[in-house]
Amino acid sequence: MGWAFGCGPSLTSETHWQKRSRMFALLRKKSNLLFGLGLIAPCLIYFCVFFVWPIGNMLYRGIDNPEVSVGMPKTSVAIASWAGDELPSDAVFNALGQDLALDGREMGYKRAAAARRLNYEISSFRALIMESARAASKLDQPPNRQKILEIDERWGEIKYWHAMQRAARPITPHYMLTAVDLMENDDGSISRVPENRALFIKVLGRTFWMSTVVTLFCVLIAFPVAHGIAMASAKTRSLLLMLVLLPFWTSLLVRTSAWVILLQPNGLINNALISIGLIEKPLSLIFNRTGVYVAFIHVMLPFVVLPLYSVMVGVSKDYVRAAYSLGASIPHTFLKVYLPMVWPGVWSGGLLCFVVCLGYYITPLLVGGSKDQMISYFIAFFTNRTINWGLAASLAIVLCLSVFILLAIYGWFSRKTLATGR
Amino acid sequence: MVGFRAKLWQRGVNAMKDVLLYSSIFWRRLGWVFSILVLFFLIAPIIIVLPLSFSSGSFFSYPLPGISMRWYSELFDNYKWVLALKNSMIIAVSSAALSTVLGISASIALCMTDIPFKKAIYALLLAPLVMPLVIVAVACFLFYSQLGLTGSRLGLILAHTALGVPYVIIVASAALKNFDMTLIKAARSLGASSIMTFKRVIFPAIAPAVFAGAIFAFVSSFDEIVITIFLAGPEQVTLPVRLLEGIRDEMTPVVVSAAVIMIMISMGAMLVAEMIRRRSERLSKTGTERPALLAGK
Numbered sequence: 001m002g003w004a005f006g007c008g009p010s011l012t013s014e015t016h017w018q019k020r021s022r023m024f025a026l027l028r029k030k031s032n033l034l035f036g037l038g039l040i041a042p043c044l045i046y047f048c049v050f051f052v053w054p055i056g057n058m059l060y061r062g063i064d065n066p067e068v069s070v071g072m073p074k075t076s077v078a079i080a081s082w083a084g085d086e087l088p089s090d091a092v093f094n095a096l097g098q099d100l101a102l103d104g105r106e107m108g109y110k111r112a113a114a115a116r117r118l119n120y121e122i123s124s125f126r127a128l129i130m131e132s133a134r135a136a137s138k139l140d141q142p143p144n145r146q147k148i149l150e151i152d153e154r155w156g157e158i159k160y161w162h163a164m165q166r167a168a169r170p171i172t173p174h175y176m177l178t179a180v181d182l183m184e185n186d187d188g189s190i191s192r193v194p195e196n197r198a199l200f201i202k203v204l205g206r207t208f209w210m211s212t213v214v215t216l217f218c219v220l221i222a223f224p225v226a227h228g229i230a231m232a233s234a235k236t237r238s239l240l241l242m243l244v245l246l247p248f249w250t251s252l253l254v255r256t257s258a259w260v261i262l263l264q265p266n267g268l269i270n271n272a273l274i275s276i277g278l279i280e281k282p283l284s285l286i287f288n289r290t291g292v293y294v295a296f297i298h299v300m301l302p303f304v305v306l307p308l309y310s311v312m313v314g315v316s317k318d319y320v321r322a323a324y325s326l327g328a329s330i331p332h333t334f335l336k337v338y339l340p341m342v343w344p345g346v347w348s349g350g351l352l353c354f355v356v357c358l359g360y361y362i363t364p365l366l367v368g369g370s371k372d373q374m375i376s377y378f379i380a381f382f383t384n385r386t387i388n389w390g391l392a393a394s395l396a397i398v399l400c401l402s403v404f405i406l407l408a409i410y411g412w413f414s415r416k417t418l419a420t421g422r
Numbered sequence: 423m424v425g426f427r428a429k430l431w432q433r434g435v436n437a438m439k440d441v442l443l444y445s446s447i448f449w450r451r452l453g454w455v456f457s458i459l460v461l462f463f464l465i466a467p468i469i470i471v472l473p474l475s476f477s478s479g480s481f482f483s484y485p486l487p488g489i490s491m492r493w494y495s496e497l498f499d500n501y502k503w504v505l506a507l508k509n510s511m512i513i514a515v516s517s518a519a520l521s522t523v524l525g526i527s528a529s530i531a532l533c534m535t536d537i538p539f540k541k542a543i544y545a546l547l548l549a550p551l552v553m554p555l556v557i558v559a560v561a562c563f564l565f566y567s568q569l570g571l572t573g574s575r576l577g578l579i580l581a582h583t584a585l586g587v588p589y590v591i592i593v594a595s596a597a598l599k600n601f602d603m604t605l606i607k608a609a610r611s612l613g614a615s616s617i618m619t620f621k622r623v624i625f626p627a628i629a630p631a632v633f634a635g636a637i638f639a640f641v642s643s644f645d646e647i648v649i650t651i652f653l654a655g656p657e658q659v660t661l662p663v664r665l666l667e668g669i670r671d672e673m674t675p676v677v678v679s680a681a682v683i684m685i686m687i688s689m690g691a692m693l694v695a696e697m698i699r700r701r702s703e704r705l706s707k708t709g710t711e712r713p714a715l716l717a718g719k
Contacts, residue, residue, distance in 0.1 A: 029536065032535050032536055033535065033536055033537060035531075035535055035616075036531040036534075036535025036536065036537035037531070037537055038531075039527040039528065039531035039535070040527070040528050040531035040532070040537060040543065042523075042524055042527060043524040043525065043527060043528035043547065043587065044528075044543065044546075046524055046583070046584075047547065047584065047587070050562075050565075050580050050581070050583070050584055051549070051550065051558075051584045052546070053565070054561040054562055054564065054565035054566075055553070055557060055558065055561040057564065057565060058557070058560055058561035058564050058565070059561075061564075221460055222460075224453045224456050224457055224460075225456070225457045225460045225461065227453060228453050228454060228457035229457070231450075240457075240461065243461045243464065243465055244461070244464065245692075245696075246465060246689065247464045247465060247468060249641070249688060249689050249692040250468060250685050250688070250689065251644075251645035251662065251684055251685070251688055252645065252647075253645070253647050253662045253665060253666060253684075254468075254665070254681045254684055254685055255467065255468065257471075257665065257669050257677065257681060258467040258468055258470075258471040258472075258681070259467055260669055261471050261474070261482050261678070262467055262470065262471065264482075266481075266482075267482060268470065268471075268482060268483070268484065271483055271484075298463065298464065298467065301460070301464060302464070324446070329443035329444060330442070330443055330444060330445075330446060330449055331442075331443065355552055356552075358554065359553075359554025359555060359556060359557070361554075361555065361556045361648055362647060362648065362666075366666075366669065376554060376555075376556040379556050379557065379560060380556055380559075380560070380652075383563065383564075383652075384652075389564065392560060393560075396554075396556075396557045396560065399554055399556075399557065400553075400554070400557060403552060403553075403554060407552060
């Protein structure tokens, strides 16, 4: 009865049994934790090694700059402290001479990589390095300044030395700047690249624009369809859902190829139109924007219909009926009663569609022309064709950032709508 | 006369307004017509193109000159296509198995134990769903070429596994959330060991989800193309990659027959998964949350 008077001892000190059960609980909790860690460990380790590490490593190449400091080690060290007003000192020339005079197959590869990297700065730099290296057998004994200037007089131009200094840093903003059409000048300032070399802002804009168009069309088209499915009777509903799910389950590649076969100049649609006499010459439906949009919308529609449907099916019909019975017109009911309730579905479907669109590669590749390629194409292009991994990585950083910023907005938005109870 | 015309016009406008503002039947029918057109648009390309694989001619045109299995026999006689199909099956089955094991154990840990950073781990494990595939592909290419895993089936299996894990986790944790935890306590209090509890209580309850997750992982690997383009050498070409080459170079109905085979395999698998899901839903009678079926990219 001690508790009735609120006396201390029973609250502060435990009985033997209480202590034991608390210890057991602690033990159970610990073993539960260990058990959980043991279960999650294989998956986490796999993900870190085969997913996070490769991607992180690749994205790091967007700022990594090892080529020149590996291929021309002495020059890189020597030129780091150069002030940049006039031609570098004799020490730098001597270092260059020693670097160029290093021979051996391994060193040749490294020097070739450095030359390629320098070529990104000034487009005749590779030839300059390679030609100088060929004549470099007499350079291993300093002083070298005069000999180097004799081999090629371009070494007397200061812009090559500025490029060398920029490229010799261990970390470079070069690729990131290129990915947004900027460049670093000789004096360290940053400016826009000339009009004829600007490419990536246009590509990025195109990627966003195409994704926006596809998303808007998909949401507008998917809305009535999802509504129709949600309102149908249970039997019709599963049939209609099947019609959405079947294309959804069909591989993207197969669907895109079907569109290639349909839209070709001598494909099914053109042949059909010609044989009924509507047109005489085949329409150009493929390898242009029209084709990409048609195939894209076809691919993306289920992504929007399904989330919309899952929201709409949870909305009771009674609200709309109540609005009608109170005399509200149909557009008014739609805008003021129905739309606010399904808004989260519109958002989540639209954003999902947009994010997935941003990273698409196969559909524009097969159906689009050269002017319809999105940022993914250029990432693949710089990896496979020109082997400019730094640029590929910096474009990947841009794409990644766009996707994750959008997802963060989406997460913030969905939390907000949850909080306000919509 | 003029007054009459104006009156008629006015009545027409009013009737129109009434229909637009208050006739739900009108809107519903409009919606139906539109929905049917859209559903036709969704299904049409597949339905129109696929019969071309049974054509006896070598052009894509209707009416078919004759029905034959010519392109299918050509498909199965060509060792390149057969190799591609074999590669696809091996890679998809192995990576599905691997991602099911990893995914199930991870979702049990996430749903049933008190490990820290659950949200962050969940976000990490679902990241492959939103990561642009080209980035994953280039990253894998650069990393695997250092390990010497490019141009090997093992590399492809390892890369595809990451794509399968999120599907397994989504499906399995939906099932585990509906799982009644008191069942475990009941089993333990009746003296079952933790392994026995898993075998007799937990696994039977989540088995449908495990199979469904495995099938999603299988299909996601079977249909995957971007990563495969980057990692596969000529010996590891999978069916989608071969199909892509076919579309660009050959463009004969043999391509369509390969597409039919692909559709049959992946769609058959998905139908089985859907049936399992529906059956388990019916059995458990609890309205399970529908997992997001984000198949294919």
